[in-house]
Amino acid sequence: MTLTTENILLIGSILLFISLLAGKTSFKVGVPVLIFFLAIGMLAGSEGIGGVYFNNPKTAQFIGIVALNFILFSGGLDTDWHSIRPILWQGITLSTVGVLLTAIFVGLFVWAITDFTIYEGLLLGSIVSSTDSAAVFSILRSKNLALKGTLRPLLELESGSNDPMAYILTIMFTALVVSQDASTGSIILMFFMQLIVGGLLGLIFGKLGAILINRIKLDYEGLYIVLVIAIMFFTFSATNFIGGNGFLAVYLSAVYLGAHELIHKKKILKSFDSFAWLMQIILFLTLGLLVFPSQIIPVIGIGLLISLFLILVARPFSVLFTLLPFKVPHRNRRFIAWVGLRGAVPIVFATYPLLAGAEKANMIFNIVFFISLTSVLIQGTTLPVVAKWLHLTLPVKLKHRTQADMELFDSIKSALTEIVINESSPVVGKKVVELGFPKAALISFIVRDNKYITPSGSTKLQGNDRLFVLSENNDVLNRVYERLEMKNEG
Secondary structure, eight states: OBOOTTTHHHHHHHHHHHHHHHHHHHHHHTOOHHHHHHHHHHHHBTTSSSOBBOOOHHHHHHHHHHHHHHHHHHHHHHOOHHHHGGGHHHHHHIIIIIHHHHHHHHHHHHHHHSSOOHHHHHHHHHHTOSOOHHHHHHHHHHTTOOBSTTHHHHHHHHHHHSHHHHHHHHHHHHHHHHOTTOOHHHHHHHHHHHHHHHHHHHHHHHHHHHHHHHHOOOSSTHHHHHHHHHHHHHHHHHHHHHTSOHHHHHHHHHHHHHTSOOTTHHHHHHHHHHHHHHHHHHHHHHHHHHOOHHHHGGGHHHHHHHHHHIIIIIHHHHHHHHTTTSOOOHHHHHHHHHOOOOOHHHHHHTHHHHHHTOTTHHHHHHHHHHHHHHHIIIIIHHHHHHHHHTTOBOOHHHHHIIIIIHHHHHHOOSEEEEEEOOTTOTTTTOBGGGSOOOTTEEEEEEEETTEEEOOOTTOBOOTTOEEEEEESSHHHHHHHHHHTTOOOOO
């Protein structure tokens, strides 16, 4: 069966239903849900029981880019700035130097044991050099792992920020494989342009995006979600157009937005969490459809060797060397080394040499697919076991408190204070989001003309409003009065 405009929605919806049902099964049997999505795509493909023919790397690459935008943006929004700040440099070093070392180790190994040229080996190493954000995010959350210390934010920061480095290396070595006469100077210039321009524009677009979201007046709440999607795609495409790394820009802009107060922020976060799951399913189904299992069989031997080298040698040594300047416990390093999951991202990156016409592109694609499959199977299924073996998990009772109850406990304040806004107050006409309240305080409700109002970020204050403010302590309450440009008379 060939995909057409008439049947694509029917086939797609059926595959989505099957994927959701398979996802429920995966939680029971302990197999990462992403494997089920990939397997369903393969079974539905031309060599599977579905018989759906799909052999279009360009379309798969486009779907991959769109999906990665949503996955990285969602991961950035969920990133807690206060949690990652203590381990910021560790994460940045892992996502840059660590990725580079992994690419070099794997590249040299492939060059040594195959007939690949050094550039072809380094290209394959670059494609599989980063940990997959979709795989790490989904497995850490689905396994409900409560890890000690700063392990979890470090892993999420690394996986969310290291795809840009792998992308840059993939583009560089694809150019060198296709045209070995390419100027070394131009390649190096492109490398730094991608990082510097991508980083700067990500922060700039994040700041402009926050201003736009909070100041624009849209008639419907749902339109704010559309606005954020527009900001996300504009950030990616504009950065790419200028010569920067769009993936890095998207992630950093989302981190910036997630760290600041936004109108309808909770709805934006929930919406993008749903978008990220949808994109993960679509991405893995698409890549499953794209692969031909008969072409995987001949590369199983070499693929397994490279996969084991990556898991047991390249990733551990890159983590070891990268974290040498930091005081990271040995057990933590071993666990970080094990959470080097490869998923859909390397498979998407493997389409670049395919479209560029590299000589061994098809073989590289099939090897990368096999590496991703074995990585998620081996590492993804054993994460809880390894974490417990290294004594890095929290006790069950503490785990429940940390993950299930913290939002409730964080939102409980110790004092409820009534504050009346005078008609001459300078905050009249301001939106709640513009007040800049401390996070340890919130407006529970507003009484206006004998009516009770539950405020949102876009609610404007009016004269004679009675604000009922929950605050943790008197210091926080004083800061509330400062933001309202009033004195605490209590």
